[in-house]
Amino acid sequence: MKGTKAVKIDRLKKLVVAADGTETPYDRLLLATGSEPIMMPIPGIYLPGVVPFRNILDVDAMLGAAEPAKKAVVIGGGLLGLEAAHGLMKQGMDVTVIHLKGTLMERQLDEVAGDMLCASLEKRGLTVIRSAETKAIVGDGVVRAVRLQDDTELVADLVVMAVDIRPNIELAEKAGLHCQRGIVTGDTMQTYDGRIYAVGECAEHRGRTYDLVAPLFEQAKVCANQLAELGHAAYDGSMTSSKLKVTGIDLFSAGKIVADEDEEAPVIKDAGRGIYKKLILKDNRLQGAVLYGDALDAPWYFQLMRDGTDVLSNRERLLFGQAFLGDSGHSTENVILDMVDSMEVCGCNGVCKGEITDAITDKNLFTLDDVRAHTKASSSCGSCTGMVQQILAFTLGTEMSETPADKPLCKCTEYIHDQVRTTILENENKTIAGVMMFLEWQTTDGCPGCRQALNYYLLCAWPGEYEDDQQSRYINERVHANIQKDGTFSVVPRMFGGMTTANELRAIADAADKYNVPSLHVTGGQRIDLLGVEKEVLPEIWRDLGKAGLVAGHAYGKAVRTVKTCVGSEWCRFGTQDSTAMGIKIEKMCWGAWTPHKYKLAVSGCPLNCTEATIKDFGVVAVESGWELHVDGNGGVKVRVTDLLCKVETEAQVLEYTGAFLQLYREEAHYLERTAPWLERVGMAHIQNRIVEVSESRKALHQRFLHSQQYFQDDPWATRAAGADEHEFNLLKMVG
Amino acid sequence: MKQWTEIGHIDDIPRLGARVVQAPEGDIAVFRNADDEIFAIEDKCPHRGGPLSQGIVHGRRVTCTIHNWAIELSNGEAVAPDEGCATYYGVTVKDCIISLHLEQAATPTLVAVSE
Numbered sequence: 001m002k003g004t005k006a007v008k009i010d011r012l013k014k015l016v017v018a019a020d021g022t023e024t025p026y027d028r029l030l031l032a033t034g035s036e037p038i039m040m041p042i043p044g045i046y047l048p049g050v051v052p053f054r055n056i057l058d059v060d061a062m063l064g065a066a067e068p069a070k071k072a073v074v075i076g077g078g079l080l081g082l083e084a085a086h087g088l089m090k091q092g093m094d095v096t097v098i099h100l101k102g103t104l105m106e107r108q109l110d111e112v113a114g115d116m117l118c119a120s121l122e123k124r125g126l127t128v129i130r131s132a133e134t135k136a137i138v139g140d141g142v143v144r145a146v147r148l149q150d151d152t153e154l155v156a157d158l159v160v161m162a163v164d165i166r167p168n169i170e171l172a173e174k175a176g177l178h179c180q181r182g183i184v185t186g187d188t189m190q191t192y193d194g195r196i197y198a199v200g201e202c203a204e205h206r207g208r209t210y211d212l213v214a215p216l217f218e219q220a221k222v223c224a225n226q227l228a229e230l231g232h233a234a235y236d237g238s239m240t241s242s243k244l245k246v247t248g249i250d251l252f253s254a255g256k257i258v259a260d261e262d263e264e265a266p267v268i269k270d271a272g273r274g275i276y277k278k279l280i281l282k283d284n285r286l287q288g289a290v291l292y293g294d295a296l297d298a299p300w301y302f303q304l305m306r307d308g309t310d311v312l313s314n315r316e317r318l319l320f321g322q323a324f325l326g327d328s329g330h331s332t333e334n335v336i337l338d339m340v341d342s343m344e345v346c347g348c349n350g351v352c353k354g355e356i357t358d359a360i361t362d363k364n365l366f367t368l369d370d371v372r373a374h375t376k377a378s379s380s381c382g383s384c385t386g387m388v389q390q391i392l393a394f395t396l397g398t399e400m401s402e403t404p405a406d407k408p409l410c411k412c413t414e415y416i417h418d419q420v421r422t423t424i425l426e427n428e429n430k431t432i433a434g435v436m437m438f439l440e441w442q443t444t445d446g447c448p449g450c451r452q453a454l455n456y457y458l459l460c461a462w463p464g465e466y467e468d469d470q471q472s473r474y475i476n477e478r479v480h481a482n483i484q485k486d487g488t489f490s491v492v493p494r495m496f497g498g499m500t501t502a503n504e505l506r507a508i509a510d511a512a513d514k515y516n517v518p519s520l521h522v523t524g525g526q527r528i529d530l531l532g533v534e535k536e537v538l539p540e541i542w543r544d545l546g547k548a549g550l551v552a553g554h555a556y557g558k559a560v561r562t563v564k565t566c567v568g569s570e571w572c573r574f575g576t577q578d579s580t581a582m583g584i585k586i587e588k589m590c591w592g593a594w595t596p597h598k599y600k601l602a603v604s605g606c607p608l609n610c611t612e613a614t615i616k617d618f619g620v621v622a623v624e625s626g627w628e629l630h631v632d633g634n635g636g637v638k639v640r641v642t643d644l645l646c647k648v649e650t651e652a653q654v655l656e657y658t659g660a661f662l663q664l665y666r667e668e669a670h671y672l673e674r675t676a677p678w679l680e681r682v683g684m685a686h687i688q689n690r691i692v693e694v695s696e697s698r699k700a701l702h703q704r705f706l707h708s709q710q711y712f713q714d715d716p717w718a719t720r721a722a723g724a725d726e727h728e729f730n731l732l733k734m735v736g
Numbered sequence: 737m738k739q740w741t742e743i744g745h746i747d748d749i750p751r752l753g754a755r756v757v758q759a760p761e762g763d764i765a766v767f768r769n770a771d772d773e774i775f776a777i778e779d780k781c782p783h784r785g786g787p788l789s790q791g792i793v794h795g796r797r798v799t800c801t802i803h804n805w806a807i808e809l810s811n812g813e814a815v816a817p818d819e820g821c822a823t824y825y826g827v828t829v830k831d832c833i834i835s836l837h838l839e840q841a842a843t844p845t846l847v848a849v850s851e
Contacts, residue, residue: 379804443794443795447794487790736759
């Protein structure tokens with residue numbers, strides 16, 4: 001019924017009456033009436049040449065009136081007003097912005113950032129008049145000038161009103177629905193009449209109205225869930241962020257912009273480079289951010305805010321951004337603004353900046369997930385996620401404000417990882433199907449994402465009780481070898497602590513000959529990789545290797561991979577402790593454990609640290625007086641140096657702390673979250689507390705780890721060489 | 737010329753799993769979903785040729801192990817926004833025995849060679 005104006009809602013008869021008299025019955029009614037720009041009640045406001053700035057028609061009107069060298073006045077120095085002013089300036093007009101307050105964009109910026117923005121806009125040729133109230137618009141038949149409160153007159157051929165918006169609540173008010181600034185709704189997006197819903201700019205939720213597109217999407221999702229009678233989604237407000245869509249001005253703001261008494265506000269200001277950053281912290285948690293001149297880390301700060309991460313352990317580096325958290329991966333090539341379209345963003349899938357921006361504009365993409373689905377950028381290793389988010393933010397400008405975190409486990413459910421894990425424990429769910437049924441999964445048997453996560457969560461929660469679901473395992477974990485691009489597999493036997501024997505090497509060489517293994521490679525984790533093995537012969541090669549005592553190296557799994565060691569005090573002139581023996585003991589204790597993501601360890605015999613223990617998930621460095629324990633390092637795409645957990649004296653302590661830390665990671669990290677991002681999410685203080693400060697907690701974790709290991713230290717190669725899962729390795733049939 | 741060829745019992749394939757049949761037209765992946773429906777498509781992802789039989793089966797789809805493309809089992813088509821199609825084959829199940837509709841094996845023919 002396009003082009004029909006609804007004039008009345010009859011709530012008793014459940015009818016909507018249109019201007020042409022037609023009546024439409026409803027069971028449920030959704031109000032999405034939007035908002036209108038406020039036209040100030042001043043003389044001359046309806047003169048031709050005065051236009052609001054809200055929809056596409058307004059833009060057409062503005063462009064039609066825009067003529068080079070003519071004068072435009074924009075009333076309102078907020079986000080919208082400044083974008084309009086910038087647009088008109090680009091059309092060659094001489095533009096003046098009049099702003100009521102002393103600070104531009106005062107809802108998003110503090111005084112310092114507002115002043116910097118003002119100076120930068122003035123440098124580009126814009127005239128800005130602050131703390132000025134408009135008294136009237138003067139003209140005779142058409143607009144001629146804008147008169148201010150102090151009676152100065154500004155000559156104007158075009159006046160753009162960008163003061164504020166007003167939710168369209170007339171229809172709802174007439175129907176007797178409770179309205180304040182907008183139509184008041186609860187967390188289910190229902191108005192005071194349970195049959196009537198409201199979303200978008202016309203709705204008011206917990207005292208707030210929104211004028212950005214992202215909150216609308218979130219509201220609509222909840223509303224759809226309610227209308228479909230699923231009834232489990234609720235809206236608890238959006239955290240919004242703003243960016244200014246003006247080329248060359250990098251600016252971001254989210255959350256609080258001015259600190260209260262009980263809050264702190266660390267600041268960096270470098271006027272020469274035009275950079276200003278302010279964070280608002282309360283109890284070491286980020287409450288807000290104002291960034292001017294360098295908004296590269298905006299998505300990261302926004303994420304920290306949403307997650308409520310305790311930032312104590314990296315507070316001193318927080319203002320310098322994510323690149324300074326030992327994460328030296330892409331810091332130099334991160335500047336989105338300076339990137340040319342042909343520059344590659346996603347190295348895994350070969351996606352360039354231009355392809356991403358084109359997809360965003362051509363296909364109307366708004367979220368990271370959309371961009372991933374359409375371009376594949378950041379969908380593999382994920383290391384370029386930050387860059388893709390920045391491109392998305394920059395391309396969408398003010399429209400971006402995807403609310404990160406609190407993201408459901410996957411598209412099959414509304415529940416987040418932690419809720420699912422808690423439910424599994426509290427309700428003693430012990431099968432994937434049981435969890436899905438209990439939590440009302442929206443798909444019959446999930447998707448690869450949630451099936452693998454649930455399988456891991458159940459394995460971790462119920463060792464010995466839960467039966468591993470092979471069909472919810474990635475191929476590598478199902479056949480205990482790594483699939484290669486040509487469909488063959490690689491085989492990596494375990495060598496405890498990186499030590500081997502002539503006998504083991506002979507068995508590997510014999511197997512390589514017997515099965516025509518095309519490549520042998522020494523891995524970074526001190527193992528030997530046999531590449532190019534056909535799937536059908538895997539059980540046979542394992543049987544041969546097993547005869548020499550070799551077992552699965554779990555190089556294929558989200559599991560404990562390797563403990564790398566040096567030769568330590570046994571041989572090395574610098575060695576302070578027997579790091580090799582320590583490494584072997586650790587690996588004997590930890591092998592076979594499934595983890596949220598791959599997990600690597602190393603033991604160095606002295607602080608020279610030849611095993612690179614300080615970029616491992618768990619690194620042990622021997623010193624004369626004992627052992628230093630380092631955690632949460634990463635040597636992948638983004639290098640992250642470990643944090644020191646503590647120092648201990650005895651080997652028994654090393655083992656206890658190693659087991660406890662590994663178990664904490666196993667119990668708390670989200671599936672596919674490595675230790676480094678886990679630490680950044682939960683904070684080092686929490687980990688210190690559970691492992692170092694509270695010894696009962698450490699001992700209990702270690703005990704739970706040892707209990708679980710009873711069930712998992714079972715060589716999967718030996719069982720398959722003996723005939724288990726035969727169907728995985730054989731053809732069903734050969735025909736023709 | 738195509739004909740129905742018996743390839744095995746449905747319990748030869750685990751629920752939510754797949755097995756491979758080697759045929760003159762190439763490897764064919766035969767899937768069984770949670771409702772015991774059986775599907776057969778070429779064991780080659782339309783994206784980069786990954787072996788679909790190794791993927792995770794969910795609903796009436798399989799997700800390729802190599803780059804996570806989802807493929808409809810009923811017709812071999814990639815799920816949007818991805819585009820592409822793997823050949824699918826006719827399947828019947830009678831008394832738990834699965835048959836595929838395949839090209840008849842090439843029979844050797846005598847060719848007269850003139851000298």
